[in-house]
Amino acid sequence: RKCINQIQRTRYLNAFITITEETAMEQAQRAHNRLRTGKPLGPLDGIPFSVKDNFCTENIETTCASSMLKGYIPPFNATVVQKLLDQGAVLVGKTNLDEFAMGSGSTDGVFGPVRNPWSYTTLYREQSTEDPDSDWLISGGSSGGSAAAVASLSSFLALGSDTGGSTRNPGSLCGVVALKPTYGLLSRHGLIPLVNSMDVPGIMTRSVHDAATVLRIMQGRDERDSTTIQAPSTPPSLPEHFDIRDIRVGIPKEYHALGLSQDTLDQWSRVATMFEQAGAQVQEVSLPHTQHSIVCYHVLCCCEVASNMARFDGLEYGHRSTVDSSTDAMYATTRHEGFNNVVRRRILSGNYFLLKSNYDRYFVKAQQMRRLITEDFTNVFRSGIDVLLTPTTLSDAVRYSDFIQEDNRTRSAQEDIFTQPVNMAGLPAVTIPTALSCRGLPIGLQLIGQTLQDWKLLTVAHWME
Numbered sequence: 001r002k003c004i005n006q007i008q009r010t011r012y013l014n015a016f017i018t019i020t021e022e023t024a025m026e027q028a029q030r031a032h033n034r035l036r037t038g039k040p041l042g043p044l045d046g047i048p049f050s051v052k053d054n055f056c057t058e059n060i061e062t063t064c065a066s067s068m069l070k071g072y073i074p075p076f077n078a079t080v081v082q083k084l085l086d087q088g089a090v091l092v093g094k095t096n097l098d099e100f101a102m103g104s105g106s107t108d109g110v111f112g113p114v115r116n117p118w119s120y121t122t123l124y125r126e127q128s129t130e131d132p133d134s135d136w137l138i139s140g141g142s143s144g145g146s147a148a149a150v151a152s153l154s155s156f157l158a159l160g161s162d163t164g165g166s167t168r169n170p171g172s173l174c175g176v177v178a179l180k181p182t183y184g185l186l187s188r189h190g191l192i193p194l195v196n197s198m199d200v201p202g203i204m205t206r207s208v209h210d211a212a213t214v215l216r217i218m219q220g221r222d223e224r225d226s227t228t229i230q231a232p233s234t235p236p237s238l239p240e241h242f243d244i245r246d247i248r249v250g251i252p253k254e255y256h257a258l259g260l261s262q263d264t265l266d267q268w269s270r271v272a273t274m275f276e277q278a279g280a281q282v283q284e285v286s287l288p289h290t291q292h293s294i295v296c297y298h299v300l301c302c303c304e305v306a307s308n309m310a311r312f313d314g315l316e317y318g319h320r321s322t323v324d325s326s327t328d329a330m331y332a333t334t335r336h337e338g339f340n341n342v343v344r345r346r347i348l349s350g351n352y353f354l355l356k357s358n359y360d361r362y363f364v365k366a367q368q369m370r371r372l373i374t375e376d377f378t379n380v381f382r383s384g385i386d387v388l389l390t391p392t393t394l395s396d397a398v399r400y401s402d403f404i405q406e407d408n409r410t411r412s413a414q415e416d417i418f419t420q421p422v423n424m425a426g427l428p429a430v431t432i433p434t435a436l437s438c439r440g441l442p443i444g445l446q447l448i449g450q451t452l453q454d455w456k457l458l459t460v461a462h463w464m465e
């Protein structure tokens with residue numbers, strides 16, 4: 001009830017697309033009865049959670065923040081959602097995003113932008129001369145609604161999706177823990193795809209410990225997603241005592257990127273020194289192909305988008321245009337009416353890259369580059385490094401009015417410089433809030449781990465927290 005009230009009280013954040021009050025209260029009542037009789041289903045029984053609106057939820061509208069899917073009511077739950085429900089967790093609502101999860105601001109969905117809860121803290125407001133209605137900050141994206149929901153205490157955990165940083169970016173800007181697990185560790189069944197070869201469900205919580213609990217419950221093979229893998233066995237919770245002196249931390253020199261704010265750089269150095277002083281080995285490493293990752297990601301992303309979005313033809317799902325002069329005309333107008341400019345541009349670019357005459361020049365080249373980016377990580381980890389410490393975003397949250405004024409697409413693309421390479425390599429990574437910037441806004445730092453070493457990654461993150 002308190003979470004539902006908090007969602008209502010913070011409607012101005014625009015974090016939620018659907019509030020599932022009625023079913024939530026029923027689920028909560030059942031959980032309450034179990035807890036009262038001392039028979040909880042597990043650690044998540046009765047815990048309120050929210051889900052990004054690109055995960056299918058049975059009998060609950062699932063829109064991807066697109067006109068194309070308005071009114072689409074899936075007949076099934078995504079596997080990760082079902083696993084949480086099976087544990088007694090209570091679904092309080094579906095959260096806002098960029099249309100089809102394409103973006104880094106949660107500014108591009110059909111339901112309007114998500115506002116960062118930190119826009120309304122006293123610390124930030126004291127520094128602003130304008131009123132909160134014109135001066136507010138982006139939440140980051142594309143899982144901005146989920147991050148805002150956890151940051152504003154509307155739920156204890158939220159699911160996001162992470163294709164190029166969409167869980168870690170808003171997690172960092174809203175000051176919450178955000179985990180992108182190893183590719184394949186969590187099922188993508190029921191997650192409406194953006195880039196199948198990179199998509200991973202993401203976990204947002206208030207602490208690393210909570211993220212570990214949720215990961216443990218959701219991970220593992222799913223016969224409905226052939227890319228899932230067997231989860232390594234893990235203890236019931238993260239170790240409270242572990243020796244940081246056994247850990248080697250790498251600092252990738254190429255991540256001193258153009259546009260990195262002084263505040264973020266300072267935090268990065270501070271935490272590196274903290275590791276060193278505690279006895280961890282900290283050393284500079286090189287990931288030489290980092291500079292090519294944004295271009296490479298965009299070619300691959302657009303190609304998969306061009307293919308994935310073909311299913312939205314007005315016949316099977318959601319929106320259908322009333323133009324019916326011919327089948328082709330119906331397809332075209334449906335897609336014109338249903339998709340925003342960002343989606344349309346990616347479909348067009350993807351089809352261009354995939355033309356027979358362009359295929360080798362773009363798609364094949366990008367795949368080769370993806371392999372080189374992956375090998376950069378492999379080489380660093382093979383040299384004995386356990387985790388990489390990097391920034392998550394270039395700076396703290398920017399104002400919405402600035403975000404949309406600049407060339408939004410360029411800014412949006414650059415924002416992903418620290419997060420995208422991880423998706424291309426399929427590695428686990430987590431962002432942890434570390435400090436406040438001089439504007440009083442959260443700054444997160446990212447730890448990147450080896451494939452299937454999610455637990456070790458979280459152990460180090462827990463130490464750092």
Ligand code: GLN
Pocket residue numbers: 101102103104141142161162163164165166167194301412416
């Ligand atoms: N910003 C990236 C994009 O627009 C990543 C999105 C994501 O991770 N879903 O493609």
